[in-house]
Amino acid sequence: MSLLNVRNLSVSFNTADGVVRAVTDLSFTLATGETLGIVGESGSGKSQTAMAILRLLARNAAVDGEVLFDGQDLLRLSAQDMLKVRGQRIGMIFQDPMTALNPHLRIGTQLAEVLVSHRGQSWQQAMAESARMMQAVHIPDATARLQHYPHELSGGQRQRVMIAMALLCRPQLLIADEPTTALDVTVQAQILRLLVELRREFGLSLILITHDLGVMAEVCDRSLVMYGGRAMEQGPCRALLTDPVHPYTRALIASRPRLDMDVERDLPVIAGAPPSPIERIFGCPFAPRCELAFDRCNRQMPDLETSAGRQCACHAVSLCKK
Amino acid sequence: MLRYAFIRLLSAIPALLILITLTFFMMRAAPGGPFDRERDVSPEVRAKLEQAYHLDESLWKQYGRYLTALSQGDLGPSFKYGDRSVNELIAVGFPVSLKIGGLAMLLALLLGGALGIVAALKQNGVIDYGVMTLAMVGISIPNYVFAPLAILLFAVTLGWLPAGGWNDGALSNLVLPVLALAAPQVAYIARLMRGSMIEVLHAPYIRTARAKGLSERVVILRHALRPALLPVLSYLGPASAGIITGSVVIEQIFGIPGIGRYFVTAALNRDYTVVMGVVIFYGVLVILFNFLVDLLYGVLDPRARPQ
Numbered sequence: 001m002s003l004l005n006v007r008n009l010s011v012s013f014n015t016a017d018g019v020v021r022a023v024t025d026l027s028f029t030l031a032t033g034e035t036l037g038i039v040g041e042s043g044s045g046k047s048q049t050a051m052a053i054l055r056l057l058a059r060n061a062a063v064d065g066e067v068l069f070d071g072q073d074l075l076r077l078s079a080q081d082m083l084k085v086r087g088q089r090i091g092m093i094f095q096d097p098m099t100a101l102n103p104h105l106r107i108g109t110q111l112a113e114v115l116v117s118h119r120g121q122s123w124q125q126a127m128a129e130s131a132r133m134m135q136a137v138h139i140p141d142a143t144a145r146l147q148h149y150p151h152e153l154s155g156g157q158r159q160r161v162m163i164a165m166a167l168l169c170r171p172q173l174l175i176a177d178e179p180t181t182a183l184d185v186t187v188q189a190q191i192l193r194l195l196v197e198l199r200r201e202f203g204l205s206l207i208l209i210t211h212d213l214g215v216m217a218e219v220c221d222r223s224l225v226m227y228g229g230r231a232m233e234q235g236p237c238r239a240l241l242t243d244p245v246h247p248y249t250r251a252l253i254a255s256r257p258r259l260d261m262d263v264e265r266d267l268p269v270i271a272g273a274p275p276s277p278i279e280r281i282f283g284c285p286f287a288p289r290c291e292l293a294f295d296r297c298n299r300q301m302p303d304l305e306t307s308a309g310r311q312c313a314c315h316a317v318s319l320c321k322k
Numbered sequence: 323m324l325r326y327a328f329i330r331l332l333s334a335i336p337a338l339l340i341l342i343t344l345t346f347f348m349m350r351a352a353p354g355g356p357f358d359r360e361r362d363v364s365p366e367v368r369a370k371l372e373q374a375y376h377l378d379e380s381l382w383k384q385y386g387r388y389l390t391a392l393s394q395g396d397l398g399p400s401f402k403y404g405d406r407s408v409n410e411l412i413a414v415g416f417p418v419s420l421k422i423g424g425l426a427m428l429l430a431l432l433l434g435g436a437l438g439i440v441a442a443l444k445q446n447g448v449i450d451y452g453v454m455t456l457a458m459v460g461i462s463i464p465n466y467v468f469a470p471l472a473i474l475l476f477a478v479t480l481g482w483l484p485a486g487g488w489n490d491g492a493l494s495n496l497v498l499p500v501l502a503l504a505a506p507q508v509a510y511i512a513r514l515m516r517g518s519m520i521e522v523l524h525a526p527y528i529r530t531a532r533a534k535g536l537s538e539r540v541v542i543l544r545h546a547l548r549p550a551l552l553p554v555l556s557y558l559g560p561a562s563a564g565i566i567t568g569s570v571v572i573e574q575i576f577g578i579p580g581i582g583r584y585f586v587t588a589a590l591n592r593d594y595t596v597v598m599g600v601v602i603f604y605g606v607l608v609i610l611f612n613f614l615v616d617l618l619y620g621v622l623d624p625r626a627r628p629q
Contacts, residue, residue, distance in 0.1 A: 056532055087535030094530060102527040103625060104548045113544070114534050149624040165534065 003172060003205050004030040004053070009065035011045070011052045011229075020277045022048040024229045026065075027304075030173070035199065035206040037220030037237060039213060039252075043274055045229035046209045050175045054092060055082055070172070088118045091166030095178035097158035101150040107161055108146030114168045133164040136201075137194060156187035163194065167202060174199075175207045180215060192219055213256055217241055225249050228275045228285025230301070235310035245312045245319055248286045284315070292316035330616070334609045341605045342392070342598070346385055349594050356401035356592045375401060388598070397599035402591050408599035411584055416603075419573065419580030421491055423565050425500045430507035430561065435554065437508070438515020442550075443542070445520055453512060460509025465568050469502040469575045486576040499576045503568050507561050514557055519550040548622050555619060559612040566604050 011023040023045040030036050038046045051057045053067050067074040094100040112126035134142035137160040180188035199206050210216055220237045233246035244250045251270045272289035287297035296315050304311045307319040372378045397408035441453040477485035489495045531545040573582035581600050588596035620627040
């Protein structure tokens with residue numbers, strides 16, 4: 001059985017300007033021990049999907065669908081029961097470790113409080129265990145570091161602290177929302193390597209949200225490509241990168257800069273801009289920018305076609321006809 | 323740390339000097355003198371009086387004389403309360419002023435802070451709008467309007483509390499002046515606290531705290547309260563100044579024998595030394611308070627600690 005089964009998830013926000021649709025009718029599964037990469041550009045709904053799973057969305061959010069975690073629908077849990085899922089069974093790390101840690105509290109406090117809250121441990125016990133976890137994420141001088149404040153650590157170390165914090169209660173699932181985007185390239189590689197190492201060590205299932213195809217290629221088993229709040233294509237990571245089917249995935253992969261390319265002249269870009277989330281879209285959200293689009297694409301959202309472990313939602317191309 | 327404190331206190335000296343100089347010359351620029359209201363003073367007596375208090379000397383000489391005495395901690399004699407020195411007047415009046423001022427500050431912090439937090443947590447709810455409306459009213463009504471209205475309601479109509487007087491600082495005599503003094507500060511702090519709490523609750527680290535599965539109580543008390551208090555803390559300097567200026571009016575209205583009342587009387591009577599003394603005393607107080615606030619800032623925010 002899959003660990004996580006998201007079914008027909010929709011997220012919208014009621015704002016003064018109207019209803020903003022962040023995610024529409026999104027379904028995916030994650031098997032135990034698997035790593036799923038969710039890729040898409042800014043505003044494609046990937047972060048909001050993660051926030052919806054943990055029910056951390058802003059108050060004006062409306063969520064529909066099911067999020068089955070270990071057979072339990074998280075969207076129907078009481079607020080009290082949800083506290084026991086967050087941080088304990090599902091850990092989450094965020095994009096910017098500079099702002100994701102509380103600048104006013106010592107690192108040790110921020111780590112240990114997780115164990116104090118969830119496990120009922122004494123602060124002393126929790127501190128000792130936190131130090132061990134800091135060692136597991138390769139922070140030197142772990143015990144001394146517990147006394148430090150976040151601003152005294154480098155960006156990479158802070159992200160390690162975030163990861164340690166998320167893993168303290170040995171969660172089954174770790175959601176990493178752009179964990180390397182705010183870091184230097186060399187540090188990015190270290191953090192990715194750490195995630196791969198910890199995934200094996202802790203037997204984690206991992207959802208990695210990223211806009212970086214390279215990051216996804218390095219770490220993920222399967223990928224989900226999102227655009228305009230919808231799933232465009234899903235499949236094994238390698239197949240998807242080497243043999244993309246959906247026009248959006250293809251355009252995305254084609255627009256990656258390469259070293260042997262004069263980026264100013266040759267870099268292909270996808271013409272146009274992502275759809276405004278406030279407009280009600282009935283067809284495929286990518287249709288206005290799609291080279292293969294025809295009338296039907298603007299009128300009707302294509303169904304997800306499934307074939308041999310891959311899924312694609314497009315009127316113009318088909319997994320089978322390929 | 324000690325070095326920082328020392329430098330800060332040292333930098334207060336020029337500020338005080340400017341304050342002293344401005345007050346000294348502005349006082350003297352005001353028309354009239356301390357003995358204008360005495361009736362039937364013969365020119366000889368008047369000359370003697372002025373000589374006794376060195377008022378016959380040039381302004382600059384008087385200024386120098388004042389600074390010299392001040393450097394030894396002597397604020398001079400009062401021109402009006404014949405046999406008492408300004409130091410004595412402040413020593414007698416300050417405990418009274420401190421009591422109502424301190425209580426007003428405490429009330430402003432606790433009540434204003436609590437109201438602000440509740441309003442922030444119930445943002446855009448009935449309680450929020452209620453608190454904010456009340457705060458708007460509190461800020462808009464000056465204390466010299468609030469005080470007589472409060473007296474009218476609680477003392478005259480309802481008869482619950484005395485309309486004025488000190489009565490050795492009995493609780494019932496404290497209630498109305500403290501309320502009148504605190505009201506605008508409560509209102510201001512409530513608004514400040516609400517705003518900063520709402521802002522902090524949107525911070526990424528609050529999202530992290532929630533993602534860790536911490537209860538809402540822990541999220542607010544451990545993670546949000548401290549940073550949300552920072553703007554309130556920096557307002558405490560101006561708040562102390564507001565309470566001091568407020569006390570000048572409130573002590574007058576309620577007939578409370580604090581230094582604020584001496585100050586008003588002294589200003590009207592051109593009692594130069596008392597005005598000077600009280601201004602300097604208030605100046606030192608405000609500077610000290612701001613210094614304390616800065617130290618507290620470092621306690622609340624590790625990034626603001628002097629290296």
